Amino acid sequence: MPDRDPPAATDDVRDLARDLVATPSHADETAAGDLLERWLRGTTDAAVTRDAHGNVLAARAPGAEPTYPPATDAPTLAFVGHHDVVPPDDAQANDDGSYVVGTRDGRLYGRGSADMKGSLAALACAFRDAALPADGPRLTFASFGGEEVGGEGCRAAIDDGFAPDWAVVGEGSTGYSGEGVTDVAVAHKGRRASTLVAHGRAAHASQPDRGQNAVYRAGDAIVAVRDLDTPRAEVLGHDLAGTVAVTGIEGGSAWNVIPERCEVTVDERTVPGDRADVERAAGEGVDWQVEQDLPPMACRDERFADAVLAAARAAHEHPDDPLGDGDRPPRPEHVVKPHATDAGWLAARAGTEPVVCGAAERGEAHTADESVSLATVDRCYRLYRRVAGTFTLD
The missing domain is CATH 3.30.70.360 (Alpha-Beta Plaits)
Structure with missing residues (x-):
């Protein structure tokens, strides 16, 4: 994997994150799904679909023409997020119903910035940019609706056959082992x-x-x-x-x-x-x-969990990471989360081995001044891209 991001990748991640945060998606998720679908169709060579439940799904395959649903039963790694949000605070919405979005002090502010449109943008750009190894799994991308109301979109997709072997779910995992450190959650309640x-x-x-x-x-x-x-x-x-x-x-x-x-x-x-x-x-x-x-979640595949942790540590060693400190970069760890995510549905109903790894810090989601660190969103992009580029079937 290259030491530096592809040209303009950071700008792409941040622009997509801002566009997603600016798009209302608490009462009706259609516009956010439309935005994401257009972006995937316009910037990737993936097979992209929008299912009957409003979920946005896409697939890439190393050395093969991508199809969705995938044409074979080969192993699959999924990047998973959601584009719905909880209702905004009064200060987070304009009179016309649009969302207030802003950037200051290196953070993106607005409803859904932490939960989880910042990480969703990083997942989408990493899905586009990752160089897939020939001996690696197929790569799929899924952004679900209805996560905030019990995982409706995820459950519907699983019922329709969505069952990746492994998944990186981009919910927040930053700040568990140390301030600002993006860890890898291998279980949650x-x-x-x-x-x-x-x-x-x-x-x-x-x-x-x-x-x-x-x-x-x-x-x-x-x-x-x-x-x-x-x-x-x-x-x-x-x-x-x-x-x-x-x-x-x-x-x-x-x-x-x-x-x-x-x-x-x-x-x-x-x-x-x-x-x-x-x-x-x-x-x-x-x-x-x-x-x-x-449902709770547990990743029992130690090799996969270790591969994502290695990617997290490598992302922290990036020359542009503000938390890096010469020979002593922060050291992400395997951690556990106290609350549920769509990873639980994937583990319980689809037989997936998931981990949770994302930019949001603890206590940031659903707040009146919700925000996410843009540098951490950039880090997650590097992390996700490295997972897709290094995890193999061996």
Whole structure:
């Protein structure tokens, strides 16, 4: 791989990132998908498609004419992102509905800059520019819609047959092992949101024995949740600890009425291979309902995880990287993330070995002044390009 970026690559990454951030995609993702599809068709030799779910998909193949869907069952490496965002803060949107976007102090500001249009631009440009080794996998690119509402686009694509062998998902992994360092997440927790619904019988509060107090039943369920064992998992030597917590309770209709219904909300952070037995808190008069279940992720392919880590370390050694320090560049590490991404769906439903690696720093996504470091976006471009150019099937 060359020591320097291809001519104008940094400008391309930054221009595409800015254009994506400026394009609204919280209520309707069509315009952002259109932009990305046009860019891929106009600047790459890849086979590009837009599926029925609004996902943007493309493929390249070493030494072969690209097709999408790929024409053979040869192994595939995927660069994965999403182009939807959460609703903008008032200060992040103009009166006409367009997004406010700006650059200052080396950072790109605007809704979606961190989560994850900065990294999405880096993924797209690296997909275009990577020199694919003859003994390497096919390279695909996927930008999904609906990630922020439970991974709708990713799940639909998997149902349609999207199943890469390996994937680099460009969600944030910067700042875990050290400030500004872009690490490689080999696992993350999932999230299961559920509700315990306690049923009772209403009565006048002056004669409580004539009713059945749903709040009391809910209280017993809360105690059961509090006493649950939470699972742990180990992924490539890293420990993940699950959690479970009651996060809300609502019941009763008036101060003088024995409540006939009470709902308890439960937030559970799951780990690969195991989860808390929340259902045990249900019982007589108490039902358990799962509202959302986002799967955890684990990469079990140590060779792939190490290849991405080597690319991350090489990217930090680039002469233009502002964090480089002569003979002592920052040293990225394998880390774990606390929250779910589309990597969980790929691991759970498609059998993919994914890692998460991207420009966003911890705590930056979904904020009123969301931003991303442009130098880190440049670094991610180099990182992604190196992964595609060096990872082989051997």
